[in-house]
Amino acid sequence: MTSSAANTPQPRNAAPGAAGVGVGALDLSDRAAIAWGALFVVVFVGTFFEFFRYQFVQATTQVQDWGHTLLIPLISGYFVYVQREKLALQRFAPSWAAFLLLFVGLAIYSASAFGPPAIQHHNVRGVGVGFALLGCLLAVFGTASFRWLWFPWAYWWVFGQTISERVMSRVTERLQDWSAIGADILLNTLGVDTDRVGNVLTVHMSDGTTHPLNVAEACSGMRTLMAFLAIGVALAALGLPRWWQRVLLVVAGVPISLFVNVLRVASLGMLSMVDSNFSTGEFHSMVGLVWLIPAFLMFLGVMWVIRNLVDEGQTPPAPRTGVKS
Structure with a gap:
């Protein structure tokens, strides 16, 4: 007579002597796991409080440039959520070598917080926080x-923090030049008499009256380039199965950003004809935020074109980003 226990299926990770710690599969739906995760977030943010405080201030005081960084942790969390079933099947096998990464992260952060003024920089602290988070994971x-x-x-490490003005200016100044040229051509094409001297x-x-518009000062919209790239990377990871399609969509973020900014500058120029105050202050910032909507629609349109460049009946290669469309 066969024992009923022999017919009872055994848990996937219950085999003795298996590689790793042998704790078993992670139940990511367990309330205890959620509670531990929340506790980890509190402790992690508390440990690196100065980094997150400064990041929050930058994001809330320069919404047009860095407001998107407030959404990046949520998007990163969603990337983890869509892979929750695969994560649940993995063995709980901590890597002791990870504590070296955690130590390196803490050392870099501490050196930036208390070390020489030359390395007391937000992005240096960001490097330390990134290594520490990697070690914790x-x-x-x-x-x-x-x-x-x-x-x-x-994704969080690259897009979840502000970038040094010195680094950003090297890219955005050139793009602002192109935006000024494009807006000048567009305004004159639309019949708006416009001259351009530099930016x-x-x-x-x-x-006979004139309304000057300084693209370099009144238009910091090119610094939304990081937001455009963040959108492109997220859409590429979630909506495109092939690596080259993802690269195309991310690269498309640069011309889309430039094109939208040309339209943005041109719209500010036309609004200045109604009231010169429309090209400055809070209204100017609102116009920049409004133009993010058509920019997002452009991304969706480009993604549709890229997706249809190949036969959908073909089996795409397995994604390597860890995010499945």
Whole structure:
């Protein structure tokens, strides 16, 4: 007679002597796991409070440039959420080598916080926070699960913090030049008498008055380039199965950003004909935020074109980003 226990299916990770710690599969739907996760977030943010405080201030006081950084952690969390079933099947096998990364992260952060003024910089602290988070992920989940976690981690690390003005200006100044040239051509094509000297556009009214618009000062919209790239990477990871399609969509973020900013500058120039105050202050910032909507629609349109470049009946290769469309 066969024992009933022999017919009872055994848990996937209950085999003795298996590689790793042998704790078993992670139940990511367990309330206890959620509670531990919330506690980890509180402790992590508290440990690196100065970094997150400064980041929050930058995001809330420079919404047009860095407001998107407030959404990046949520998007990264969603990337993890869509992979929750795969994560649940991985063995809970912490990597002790991860504590070295955690130590390196804490050392970099401490050196930036208390060290020489030359390295007391937000982005240096960001490097330390990134290494520390990587160490925590490997310590908790192990290397097997990290194949699904590296992309959300990298996405937050790259797009979740402000970038040094010195670095951004080297890119945005050139793009602002192109925006001024494009807006000048567009305004004159639409019949708006406009002159350009460097980055300064001058709109000439029929009554002889003029309204100057300094693209470099009044238009910081090119610094939304990071927001455009963040949108492109997120849409590429979630909506496109092939690596080259994803690269195309991310690269498309640069011309889309430039084109939208040309339209933005041109619209500010036309609004200045109604009231010169429309090209400055809060109204100017609101116009910049409004133009993010058509920019997002452009991304969706480009993604549709890229997706239809190949036969959907073909089986795409397995995604390597850890995020499945």
